[in-house]
Amino acid sequence: MVNPVKVYAADTGLADAFAMSRNPDIGRLLENCIYMDLCRRGCQVSYIVTSSGFEVDFLAEHIDSRQQAIQVAADISNAETLERETRALVEAGRTVKGAELLLLNLSEESSITRDGFTIEVLPAWKWLLDYKA
Structure with missing residues (x-):
């Protein structure tokens, strides 16, 4: 299902306090x-x-006009998850010509080439520390 509008919390602690579930959704928090x-x-x-x-979770257009298509997944160790996330990024690469393709997660780092597109797989912490900011 595709969400017509995505909503993000400025204060995840406050959002968590009002959440119906007591189990944190790490993927959602990371996104x-x-x-x-x-x-x-x-x-x-x-x-x-x-x-x-x-x-695809994000299409970010930077001040310098660079574009990044970004998927966020906490755990990509499962082959099906990795396939789903990279397939979406390749499609985004076809849709948004010249966009940098990133798959951010909790721990994995690599570079994947698929169907002529290169996807940089990075731990979110590394990207947050201004990887090619």
Whole structure:
């Protein structure tokens, strides 16, 4: 299902206090953190739904006009998760010509080439410390 509007909390502690669940959703918190940092960097932030129906978490247009298509997934150790996330990024690469493709997660770092596109896989902490900011 594709969300028509994505909502992020400026204060995740407050949002968590009013959440129905007592189990934190690490993936959602990580995505929220990345969103807040993109805003801090002065990016125009939106998300992408490709013609094939794949959703990419963020399309960030930086002040210098660089574009990044960013997927956020806490754990990509599962082959199905990695496949889903990279497939969406490749579709985004076809949709947004010249966009840098990033897959941010909690611990993995590599570079994946798929269908002629290069996807940088980075731990979120490294990206947050201004990897190619």
